[in-house]
Amino acid sequence: MTTRTSADSKLLLFVCTGNFYRSRHAEALFNWHAERHGLAARAFSRGLLTSLVADEPTLLSRDTERRLGELGIPLHHTGAAPTQLRKEDLARAHRTIALKRDEHHAMMRQSHPEWADRIEYWTVHDIDFLEPAHALPQIEARVLELVREFGGPA
Numbered sequence: 001m002t003t004r005t006s007a008d009s010k011l012l013l014f015v016c017t018g019n020f021y022r023s024r025h026a027e028a029l030f031n032w033h034a035e036r037h038g039l040a041a042r043a044f045s046r047g048l049l050t051s052l053v054a055d056e057p058t059l060l061s062r063d064t065e066r067r068l069g070e071l072g073i074p075l076h077h078t079g080a081a082p083t084q085l086r087k088e089d090l091a092r093a094h095r096t097i098a099l100k101r102d103e104h105h106a107m108m109r110q111s112h113p114e115w116a117d118r119i120e121y122w123t124v125h126d127i128d129f130l131e132p133a134h135a136l137p138q139i140e141a142r143v144l145e146l147v148r149e150f151g152g153p154a
Helices: 022-036 062-071 087-092 101-111 132-149
Strands: 010-016 041-047 095-098
16 A cells, blocks of 8 residues: 555554564554544554565465455555665654564664654564464554544544
């Protein structure tokens, strides 16, 4: 999905390690709800170390793709491929959320030190600590809170 927004729209940036699983799920879910409820906000996502997923046979985690399908969310609500985080992405976002502080704060300090303490961090474990069947619903609950913050249904 391209992040075309009007001048009064807010841009929400989700960041994770590979931009393959968690951040893409959050992006798609937020964009789907924002579109359905006419919110003046859209999301995009980026990764801090997309080279980790460069050899993956798919451009999106199968777990994310499966869960979005279960929720009836079309894949065009997320980016086409994992994309590396750049300073320009951080500058254009109105709000940036990294999916796990313990994992991403150090990466942010290394790659974008001026932003490391200016963004929000959640605690959603990656697949090495928590199965997608548990992690994805955690993301969904947090994203629904964001949707409400942006004026979506309670």
